Amino acid sequence: MEAYRKVIVLENTQLTSDMYEMKVELADLPQPGQFYMLRAWAGVPYLPRPFSVCDADGKSLSFLYQKTGKGTEIMAQMRSGDHIDILGPLGKGYPLKEGNVAIIGGGVGIAPLLYLAKNLEGPVDVYLGFKQEAFFIERFKPHVRQIFISTENGSWGHKGFVTELLTDSYDAAYACGNMLMMKAVKDKIDGLLYLSLESHMACGIGACLGCVQKTAQGQLCVCKDGPVFESREVLFDDY
Template identity: 45%
Template sequence: MGKVTSNRALGEDFYLMRVEEENNARMGQFYMLRAWETYPVLSRPISVYDADKESVSFLYKVVGKGTELLCQLKEGDEITLDGAHGNGFPSLADKKRIALVGGGVGIAPLYLAAKTYKKENPDCTVNIYLGFSGKTVLTEEFDAVCDKLVVNVGGFVTDDIDPTAYDAIVTCGPTIMMKVLYSKCVKCQAAAPLYVSMENRMACGIGACLVCSCRTANGNRKVCKDGPVFLGSEVFGIE
Protein backbone atom coordinates (compact mmCIF):
# COMPACT_ATOMS: atom_id res chain seq x y z
CA MET A 1 0.00 0.00 0.00
CA GLY A 2 1.47 3.34 -1.07
CA LYS A 3 0.59 6.91 -0.23
CA VAL A 4 -0.17 9.47 -2.94
CA THR A 5 2.04 12.56 -2.60
CA SER A 6 0.77 14.31 -5.73
CA ASN A 7 -1.67 13.69 -8.60
CA ARG A 8 -1.40 16.53 -11.07
CA ALA A 9 -3.69 17.20 -14.05
CA LEU A 10 -1.65 18.01 -17.17
CA GLY A 11 -4.43 18.59 -19.72
CA GLU A 12 -5.90 16.39 -22.47
CA ASP A 13 -6.94 13.98 -19.67
CA PHE A 14 -3.30 13.26 -18.78
CA TYR A 15 -2.29 13.01 -15.12
CA LEU A 16 1.04 12.58 -13.37
CA MET A 17 0.83 10.79 -10.02
CA ARG A 18 3.65 10.29 -7.53
CA VAL A 19 3.35 7.62 -4.85
CA GLU A 20 5.50 7.16 -1.76
CA GLU A 21 6.53 3.52 -1.87
CA GLU A 22 9.82 1.68 -1.40
CA ASN A 23 10.63 0.04 -4.72
CA ASN A 24 13.23 -1.33 -7.11
CA ALA A 25 11.33 -0.42 -10.29
CA ARG A 26 13.30 -0.37 -13.52
CA MET A 27 12.73 1.44 -16.80
CA GLY A 28 10.02 -0.14 -18.93
CA GLN A 29 8.31 -1.98 -16.08
CA PHE A 30 4.73 -1.44 -14.91
CA TYR A 31 2.52 -1.74 -11.83
CA MET A 32 -1.02 -2.95 -11.37
CA LEU A 33 -2.77 -0.02 -9.63
CA ARG A 34 -5.93 -0.23 -7.57
CA ALA A 35 -7.67 2.48 -5.50
CA TRP A 36 -11.11 0.87 -5.08
CA GLU A 37 -12.59 -2.20 -3.40
CA THR A 38 -14.91 -4.09 -5.74
CA TYR A 39 -15.57 -2.21 -8.98
CA PRO A 40 -13.94 -2.19 -11.43
CA VAL A 41 -13.06 -5.84 -10.92
CA LEU A 42 -9.56 -5.53 -12.38
CA SER A 43 -6.61 -3.39 -11.35
CA ARG A 44 -5.09 -1.13 -14.01
CA PRO A 45 -1.64 -1.71 -15.56
CA ILE A 46 0.28 1.59 -15.62
CA SER A 47 3.86 2.12 -16.84
CA VAL A 48 6.52 3.52 -14.56
CA TYR A 49 7.27 7.11 -15.58
CA ASP A 50 9.96 7.73 -12.96
CA ALA A 51 11.22 6.03 -9.81
CA ASP A 52 13.74 6.22 -7.02
CA LYS A 53 14.10 3.98 -3.99
CA GLU A 54 11.39 5.81 -2.02
CA SER A 55 8.81 6.76 -4.64
CA VAL A 56 7.42 5.85 -8.03
CA SER A 57 5.57 8.07 -10.53
CA PHE A 58 2.96 7.20 -13.15
CA LEU A 59 1.90 9.16 -16.22
CA TYR A 60 -1.58 7.99 -17.24
CA LYS A 61 -4.57 9.09 -19.27
CA VAL A 62 -8.22 8.88 -18.22
CA VAL A 63 -9.85 6.44 -20.64
CA GLY A 64 -12.28 4.46 -18.48
CA LYS A 65 -13.69 3.89 -15.02
CA GLY A 66 -10.45 2.71 -13.44
CA THR A 67 -8.35 5.68 -14.53
CA GLU A 68 -11.26 7.98 -13.73
CA LEU A 69 -11.05 6.79 -10.13
CA LEU A 70 -7.26 7.17 -10.14
CA CYS A 71 -7.47 10.82 -11.20
CA GLN A 72 -9.67 11.57 -8.19
CA LEU A 73 -6.95 10.58 -5.71
CA LYS A 74 -5.59 13.36 -3.53
CA GLU A 75 -2.40 13.88 -1.56
CA GLY A 76 -2.42 11.53 1.41
CA ASP A 77 -4.79 8.95 -0.13
CA GLU A 78 -3.70 5.32 -0.14
CA ILE A 79 -3.35 3.20 -3.27
CA THR A 80 -2.50 -0.45 -3.79
CA LEU A 81 0.61 -1.01 -5.91
CA ASP A 82 1.32 -4.50 -7.23
CA GLY A 83 4.69 -4.68 -8.94
CA ALA A 84 6.95 -3.78 -10.43
CA HIS A 85 6.18 -6.28 -13.20
CA GLY A 86 7.66 -7.07 -16.61
CA ASN A 87 11.11 -7.40 -18.10
CA GLY A 88 11.60 -3.69 -18.81
CA PHE A 89 13.88 -2.11 -21.40
CA PRO A 90 17.31 -3.67 -21.99
CA SER A 91 20.60 -2.16 -20.95
CA LEU A 92 22.18 -0.27 -23.86
CA ALA A 93 25.42 0.75 -22.17
CA ASP A 94 27.41 -0.30 -25.25
CA LYS A 95 25.37 1.87 -27.63
CA LYS A 96 26.47 5.38 -28.58
CA ARG A 97 23.31 6.67 -30.31
CA ILE A 98 19.88 5.80 -28.89
CA ALA A 99 16.43 6.91 -30.06
CA LEU A 100 13.33 6.77 -27.88
CA VAL A 101 10.03 7.04 -29.78
CA GLY A 102 6.68 7.45 -28.04
CA GLY A 103 3.10 8.20 -28.99
CA GLY A 104 0.25 9.30 -26.73
CA VAL A 105 0.37 7.80 -23.25
CA GLY A 106 3.09 5.50 -24.62
CA ILE A 107 5.55 8.30 -23.89
CA ALA A 108 5.32 7.39 -20.18
CA PRO A 109 8.15 4.84 -19.82
CA LEU A 110 10.57 6.81 -21.96
CA TYR A 111 11.36 9.40 -19.28
CA LEU A 112 13.01 6.93 -16.90
CA ALA A 113 14.57 5.17 -19.88
CA ALA A 114 16.32 8.36 -20.99
CA LYS A 115 17.59 9.03 -17.46
CA THR A 116 18.83 5.45 -17.11
CA TYR A 117 20.62 5.34 -20.45
CA LYS A 118 22.41 8.61 -19.75
CA LYS A 119 23.43 7.26 -16.34
CA GLU A 120 24.67 3.98 -17.86
CA ASN A 121 26.79 5.82 -20.39
CA PRO A 122 27.11 9.62 -19.95
CA ASP A 123 28.82 9.85 -23.33
CA CYS A 124 25.95 8.34 -25.31
CA THR A 125 23.51 10.44 -27.30
CA VAL A 126 19.84 9.99 -26.42
CA ASN A 127 17.26 11.59 -28.69
CA ILE A 128 13.54 11.49 -27.87
CA TYR A 129 10.70 11.64 -30.41
CA LEU A 130 7.22 12.30 -28.99
CA GLY A 131 3.94 12.24 -30.89
CA PHE A 132 0.73 13.89 -29.67
CA SER A 133 -2.71 14.13 -31.24
CA GLY A 134 -3.46 17.34 -29.34
CA LYS A 135 -1.93 19.27 -26.48
CA THR A 136 1.63 18.32 -25.52
CA VAL A 137 2.54 17.32 -21.97
CA LEU A 138 5.83 17.24 -20.04
CA THR A 139 7.95 18.38 -22.97
CA GLU A 140 10.20 20.47 -20.71
CA GLU A 141 10.78 17.46 -18.47
CA PHE A 142 11.67 15.22 -21.42
CA ASP A 143 13.89 17.87 -22.94
CA ALA A 144 15.89 18.02 -19.71
CA VAL A 145 16.86 14.34 -19.84
CA CYS A 146 17.92 13.96 -23.48
CA ASP A 147 20.25 15.46 -26.06
CA LYS A 148 17.52 16.34 -28.55
CA LEU A 149 13.73 16.38 -28.28
CA VAL A 150 11.51 16.20 -31.36
CA VAL A 151 7.79 16.80 -30.84
CA ASN A 152 5.14 16.06 -33.45
CA VAL A 153 1.57 17.28 -32.91
CA GLY A 154 -1.21 15.98 -35.13
CA GLY A 155 1.08 14.17 -37.53
CA PHE A 156 3.16 11.00 -37.60
CA VAL A 157 6.17 11.05 -35.31
CA THR A 158 7.60 8.10 -37.25
CA ASP A 159 8.15 10.51 -40.16
CA ASP A 160 10.65 12.45 -38.06
CA ILE A 161 13.17 9.72 -37.36
CA ASP A 162 15.95 8.28 -39.52
CA PRO A 163 16.50 4.76 -38.12
CA THR A 164 19.91 4.51 -39.78
CA ALA A 165 21.22 7.28 -37.53
CA TYR A 166 21.00 5.14 -34.38
CA ASP A 167 22.57 2.10 -32.75
CA ALA A 168 19.36 1.18 -30.91
CA ILE A 169 15.73 2.31 -30.95
CA VAL A 170 13.18 1.93 -28.16
CA THR A 171 9.49 2.63 -28.70
CA CYS A 172 6.15 2.56 -26.89
CA GLY A 173 2.75 3.71 -28.08
CA PRO A 174 -0.13 2.67 -30.31
CA THR A 175 0.50 -0.65 -32.05
CA ILE A 176 0.05 0.91 -35.49
CA MET A 177 2.74 3.50 -34.72
CA MET A 178 5.20 0.82 -33.64
CA LYS A 179 4.38 -1.31 -36.70
CA VAL A 180 5.05 1.64 -38.98
CA LEU A 181 8.36 2.29 -37.25
CA TYR A 182 9.34 -1.37 -37.59
CA SER A 183 8.46 -1.32 -41.29
CA LYS A 184 10.53 1.82 -41.74
CA CYS A 185 13.51 0.18 -40.04
CA VAL A 186 13.21 -2.84 -42.34
CA LYS A 187 12.76 -0.73 -45.47
CA CYS A 188 15.88 1.34 -44.84
CA GLN A 189 17.81 -1.73 -43.64
CA ALA A 190 18.65 -0.11 -40.32
CA ALA A 191 21.21 -2.03 -38.30
CA ALA A 192 19.80 -0.77 -34.99
CA PRO A 193 17.69 -3.26 -33.02
CA LEU A 194 14.15 -2.00 -32.37
CA TYR A 195 12.67 -2.72 -28.94
CA VAL A 196 8.90 -2.35 -28.64
CA SER A 197 6.86 -2.10 -25.44
CA MET A 198 3.47 -3.72 -26.01
CA GLU A 199 0.32 -2.29 -24.41
CA ASN A 200 -2.02 -5.30 -24.50
CA ARG A 201 -4.98 -5.45 -22.14
CA MET A 202 -4.05 -7.17 -18.89
CA ALA A 203 -5.95 -8.75 -15.99
CA CYS A 204 -3.54 -10.34 -13.51
CA GLY A 205 -0.16 -8.83 -14.39
CA ILE A 206 1.72 -12.02 -13.44
CA GLY A 207 1.16 -14.33 -16.40
CA ALA A 208 -1.59 -16.49 -14.90
CA CYS A 209 -4.69 -15.50 -16.86
CA LEU A 210 -3.42 -15.35 -20.48
CA VAL A 211 -5.53 -12.25 -21.26
CA CYS A 212 -2.52 -10.34 -22.56
CA SER A 213 -1.12 -13.12 -24.78
CA CYS A 214 0.31 -11.99 -28.10
CA ARG A 215 1.51 -13.88 -31.16
CA THR A 216 5.27 -13.79 -31.70
CA ALA A 217 7.92 -15.53 -33.77
CA ASN A 218 8.51 -17.76 -30.74
CA GLY A 219 4.86 -18.70 -30.27
CA ASN A 220 2.29 -17.04 -28.05
CA ARG A 221 3.92 -14.99 -25.28
CA LYS A 222 2.49 -13.26 -22.20
CA VAL A 223 2.99 -9.51 -22.46
CA CYS A 224 2.85 -9.02 -18.68
CA LYS A 225 5.47 -11.66 -17.84
CA ASP A 226 7.51 -12.32 -21.01
CA GLY A 227 7.29 -8.63 -21.95
CA PRO A 228 6.10 -6.00 -22.17
CA VAL A 229 9.31 -5.36 -24.11
CA PHE A 230 10.09 -7.48 -27.17
CA LEU A 231 12.25 -7.10 -30.24
CA GLY A 232 10.19 -5.54 -33.02
CA SER A 233 11.09 -8.43 -35.32
CA GLU A 234 9.65 -10.89 -32.79
CA VAL A 235 6.15 -9.39 -32.80
CA PHE A 236 5.91 -7.59 -36.15
CA GLY A 237 8.25 -9.63 -38.35
CA ILE A 238 5.92 -12.62 -38.55
CA GLU A 239 3.13 -11.00 -40.58
Protein backbone atom coordinates in the same frame (compact mmCIF):
# COMPACT_ATOMS: atom_id res chain seq x y z
CA MET B 1 4.10 -14.80 -5.03
CA GLU B 2 4.52 -11.11 -4.37
CA ALA B 3 1.51 -9.45 -2.71
CA TYR B 4 -0.17 -6.10 -3.24
CA ARG B 5 1.23 -3.28 -1.13
CA LYS B 6 -0.78 -0.30 0.10
CA VAL B 7 1.09 2.92 -0.63
CA ILE B 8 0.38 6.61 -0.02
CA VAL B 9 -0.37 8.99 -2.86
CA LEU B 10 1.99 11.97 -2.55
CA GLU B 11 0.76 13.98 -5.55
CA ASN B 12 -1.85 13.54 -8.30
CA THR B 13 -1.52 16.33 -10.82
CA GLN B 14 -3.67 17.05 -13.88
CA LEU B 15 -1.37 17.87 -16.84
CA THR B 16 -3.83 18.28 -19.75
CA SER B 17 -7.54 17.71 -20.34
CA ASP B 18 -7.12 13.94 -19.81
CA MET B 19 -3.51 13.30 -18.69
CA TYR B 20 -2.45 12.99 -15.05
CA GLU B 21 0.71 12.20 -13.12
CA MET B 22 0.44 10.30 -9.84
CA LYS B 23 3.41 10.13 -7.47
CA VAL B 24 3.31 7.49 -4.71
CA GLU B 25 5.61 6.82 -1.78
CA LEU B 26 7.63 3.74 -2.69
CA ALA B 27 11.38 3.07 -2.43
CA ASP B 28 11.57 0.68 -5.44
CA LEU B 29 14.03 1.25 -8.28
CA PRO B 30 12.50 -0.82 -11.11
CA GLN B 31 13.94 -1.47 -14.55
CA PRO B 32 12.79 1.09 -17.17
CA GLY B 33 9.83 -0.40 -19.08
CA GLN B 34 8.56 -2.45 -16.13
CA PHE B 35 5.03 -1.85 -14.89
CA TYR B 36 2.82 -2.11 -11.81
CA MET B 37 -0.77 -3.27 -11.38
CA LEU B 38 -2.71 -0.50 -9.61
CA ARG B 39 -6.06 -0.74 -7.81
CA ALA B 40 -7.66 2.33 -6.30
CA TRP B 41 -11.11 0.84 -5.82
CA ALA B 42 -12.80 -1.89 -3.75
CA GLY B 43 -15.68 -2.87 -6.10
CA VAL B 44 -16.34 -2.16 -9.79
CA PRO B 45 -14.24 -2.29 -12.02
CA TYR B 46 -12.88 -5.23 -9.89
CA LEU B 47 -9.66 -5.80 -11.83
CA PRO B 48 -6.47 -3.82 -11.22
CA ARG B 49 -4.99 -1.89 -14.14
CA PRO B 50 -1.40 -1.96 -15.52
CA PHE B 51 0.70 1.24 -15.60
CA SER B 52 4.33 1.72 -16.65
CA VAL B 53 6.87 3.31 -14.39
CA CYS B 54 7.23 6.90 -15.52
CA ASP B 55 9.83 7.96 -12.97
CA ALA B 56 11.51 6.69 -9.82
CA ASP B 57 14.05 8.22 -7.45
CA GLY B 58 14.42 5.58 -4.73
CA LYS B 59 11.85 7.31 -2.51
CA SER B 60 8.86 7.70 -4.80
CA LEU B 61 7.43 6.32 -8.06
CA SER B 62 5.44 8.24 -10.67
CA PHE B 63 2.83 7.04 -13.13
CA LEU B 64 1.70 9.08 -16.12
CA TYR B 65 -1.85 8.08 -17.01
CA GLN B 66 -4.67 8.96 -19.36
CA LYS B 67 -8.25 9.08 -18.10
CA THR B 68 -9.93 6.62 -20.46
CA GLY B 69 -12.46 4.66 -18.39
CA LYS B 70 -13.80 3.76 -14.97
CA GLY B 71 -10.49 2.83 -13.31
CA THR B 72 -8.54 5.88 -14.41
CA GLU B 73 -11.53 8.13 -13.60
CA ILE B 74 -11.32 6.90 -10.00
CA MET B 75 -7.54 7.41 -9.99
CA ALA B 76 -7.96 10.97 -11.27
CA GLN B 77 -10.09 11.82 -8.21
CA MET B 78 -7.44 10.68 -5.70
CA ARG B 79 -5.78 13.23 -3.46
CA SER B 80 -2.49 13.47 -1.60
CA GLY B 81 -2.72 11.22 1.50
CA ASP B 82 -5.07 8.68 -0.12
CA HIS B 83 -3.93 5.05 -0.37
CA ILE B 84 -3.63 2.88 -3.47
CA ASP B 85 -2.90 -0.87 -3.81
CA ILE B 86 0.07 -1.70 -5.99
CA LEU B 87 1.73 -4.88 -7.28
CA GLY B 88 5.15 -4.86 -8.87
CA PRO B 89 7.55 -4.18 -10.41
CA LEU B 90 6.34 -6.61 -13.08
CA GLY B 91 7.49 -7.82 -16.49
CA LYS B 92 10.66 -7.42 -18.48
CA GLY B 93 11.78 -3.88 -19.20
CA TYR B 94 13.99 -2.26 -21.84
CA PRO B 95 17.58 -3.62 -22.07
CA LEU B 96 19.90 -0.62 -21.66
CA LYS B 97 22.22 -0.24 -24.68
CA GLU B 98 25.20 2.03 -25.22
CA GLY B 99 25.83 4.40 -28.11
CA ASN B 100 23.54 6.69 -30.10
CA VAL B 101 19.99 5.92 -29.06
CA ALA B 102 16.54 6.98 -30.27
CA ILE B 103 13.45 6.93 -28.08
CA ILE B 104 10.08 7.20 -29.81
CA GLY B 105 6.76 7.71 -28.03
CA GLY B 106 3.20 8.43 -29.06
CA GLY B 107 0.63 10.06 -26.74
CA VAL B 108 0.36 8.28 -23.41
CA GLY B 109 2.97 5.87 -24.82
CA ILE B 110 5.61 8.33 -23.65
CA ALA B 111 4.89 7.14 -20.07
CA PRO B 112 7.82 4.68 -19.72
CA LEU B 113 10.26 6.74 -21.80
CA LEU B 114 11.34 9.49 -19.38
CA TYR B 115 12.67 6.96 -16.87
CA LEU B 116 14.31 5.10 -19.75
CA ALA B 117 16.02 8.31 -20.98
CA LYS B 118 17.29 8.99 -17.45
CA ASN B 119 18.84 5.51 -17.27
CA LEU B 120 20.56 5.47 -20.67
CA GLU B 121 24.11 6.75 -21.00
CA GLY B 122 23.34 8.21 -24.42
CA PRO B 123 23.53 10.34 -26.41
CA VAL B 124 19.74 10.08 -26.58
CA ASP B 125 17.41 11.67 -29.16
CA VAL B 126 13.72 11.59 -28.29
CA TYR B 127 10.82 11.67 -30.75
CA LEU B 128 7.43 12.52 -29.19
CA GLY B 129 4.21 12.45 -31.19
CA PHE B 130 0.86 13.82 -29.97
CA LYS B 131 -2.62 14.27 -31.43
CA GLN B 132 -3.29 17.82 -30.21
CA GLU B 133 -1.87 18.62 -26.79
CA ALA B 134 1.88 18.11 -26.23
CA PHE B 135 2.93 17.42 -22.64
CA PHE B 136 5.94 16.40 -20.56
CA ILE B 137 8.47 17.97 -22.99
CA GLU B 138 10.29 19.95 -20.29
CA ARG B 139 10.78 16.82 -18.22
CA PHE B 140 12.79 15.18 -21.02
CA LYS B 141 15.03 18.16 -21.81
CA PRO B 142 17.73 17.69 -19.12
CA HIS B 143 18.24 14.03 -20.09
CA VAL B 144 18.43 14.04 -23.88
CA ARG B 145 20.49 15.52 -26.74
CA GLN B 146 17.62 16.51 -29.06
CA ILE B 147 13.82 16.46 -28.91
CA PHE B 148 11.68 16.11 -32.03
CA ILE B 149 7.99 16.90 -31.53
CA SER B 150 4.97 16.47 -33.73
CA THR B 151 1.25 17.07 -33.36
CA GLU B 152 -1.35 15.83 -35.80
CA ASN B 153 -3.07 19.26 -35.81
CA GLY B 154 0.22 21.20 -36.12
CA SER B 155 -0.25 23.09 -32.83
CA TRP B 156 3.28 22.15 -31.71
CA GLY B 157 6.30 21.05 -33.77
CA HIS B 158 6.04 19.13 -37.01
CA LYS B 159 2.49 18.75 -38.37
CA GLY B 160 1.91 15.03 -38.87
CA PHE B 161 3.43 11.90 -37.36
CA VAL B 162 6.71 11.97 -35.45
CA THR B 163 7.90 8.87 -37.32
CA GLU B 164 8.17 11.13 -40.40
CA LEU B 165 11.13 12.81 -38.62
CA LEU B 166 12.83 9.58 -37.56
CA THR B 167 16.07 8.49 -39.25
CA ASP B 168 17.65 5.05 -39.23
CA SER B 169 20.97 6.31 -37.83
CA TYR B 170 21.05 4.88 -34.30
CA ASP B 171 22.78 2.01 -32.51
CA ALA B 172 19.54 1.14 -30.74
CA ALA B 173 15.96 2.42 -30.62
CA TYR B 174 13.11 2.11 -28.13
CA ALA B 175 9.42 2.77 -28.76
CA CYS B 176 6.09 2.79 -26.98
CA GLY B 177 2.74 3.78 -28.48
CA ASN B 178 -0.16 2.25 -30.34
CA MET B 179 0.50 -0.65 -32.70
CA LEU B 180 0.16 1.47 -35.84
CA MET B 181 2.83 3.83 -34.61
CA MET B 182 5.14 1.01 -33.59
CA LYS B 183 4.70 -0.58 -37.01
CA ALA B 184 5.71 2.75 -38.58
CA VAL B 185 8.80 2.80 -36.34
CA LYS B 186 9.67 -0.76 -37.27
CA ASP B 187 9.33 0.12 -40.97
CA LYS B 188 11.92 2.89 -40.47
CA ILE B 189 14.44 1.15 -38.19
CA ASP B 190 16.27 -1.91 -39.51
CA GLY B 191 18.59 -2.26 -36.51
CA LEU B 192 18.08 -3.04 -32.84
CA LEU B 193 14.62 -1.90 -31.80
CA TYR B 194 12.64 -2.63 -28.63
CA LEU B 195 8.87 -2.18 -28.46
CA SER B 196 6.63 -2.07 -25.40
CA LEU B 197 3.30 -3.76 -26.15
CA GLU B 198 -0.12 -3.11 -24.64
CA SER B 199 -2.66 -5.74 -23.78
CA HIS B 200 -5.68 -6.16 -21.55
CA MET B 201 -4.42 -7.61 -18.28
CA ALA B 202 -6.15 -9.21 -15.31
CA CYS B 203 -3.39 -10.68 -13.14
CA GLY B 204 -0.14 -9.12 -14.44
CA ILE B 205 1.90 -12.17 -13.40
CA GLY B 206 1.34 -14.83 -16.09
CA ALA B 207 -1.49 -16.68 -14.31
CA CYS B 208 -4.68 -15.84 -16.26
CA LEU B 209 -3.37 -15.95 -19.88
CA GLY B 210 -5.56 -12.91 -20.59
CA CYS B 211 -2.69 -11.04 -22.22
CA VAL B 212 -1.38 -13.73 -24.60
CA GLN B 213 -0.03 -12.41 -27.93
CA LYS B 214 1.03 -14.29 -31.02
CA THR B 215 4.75 -13.61 -31.60
CA ALA B 216 7.50 -14.97 -33.83
CA GLN B 217 8.34 -17.29 -30.92
CA GLY B 218 4.74 -18.51 -30.50
CA GLN B 219 2.19 -17.44 -27.88
CA LEU B 220 3.73 -15.25 -25.16
CA CYS B 221 2.30 -13.35 -22.19
CA VAL B 222 2.74 -9.60 -22.51
CA CYS B 223 2.83 -9.31 -18.69
CA LYS B 224 5.48 -11.93 -17.96
CA ASP B 225 7.46 -12.33 -21.23
CA GLY B 226 7.14 -8.59 -22.01
CA PRO B 227 5.83 -5.95 -22.11
CA VAL B 228 9.09 -5.11 -23.92
CA PHE B 229 9.91 -7.29 -26.94
CA GLU B 230 12.58 -7.03 -29.61
CA SER B 231 10.85 -5.80 -32.77
CA ARG B 232 11.64 -8.94 -34.80
CA GLU B 233 9.54 -10.96 -32.29
CA VAL B 234 6.45 -8.79 -32.83
CA LEU B 235 3.97 -9.74 -35.56
CA PHE B 236 2.13 -6.87 -37.21
CA ASP B 237 -0.10 -9.04 -39.44
CA ASP B 238 -3.30 -7.26 -38.36
CA TYR B 239 -1.93 -3.72 -38.76
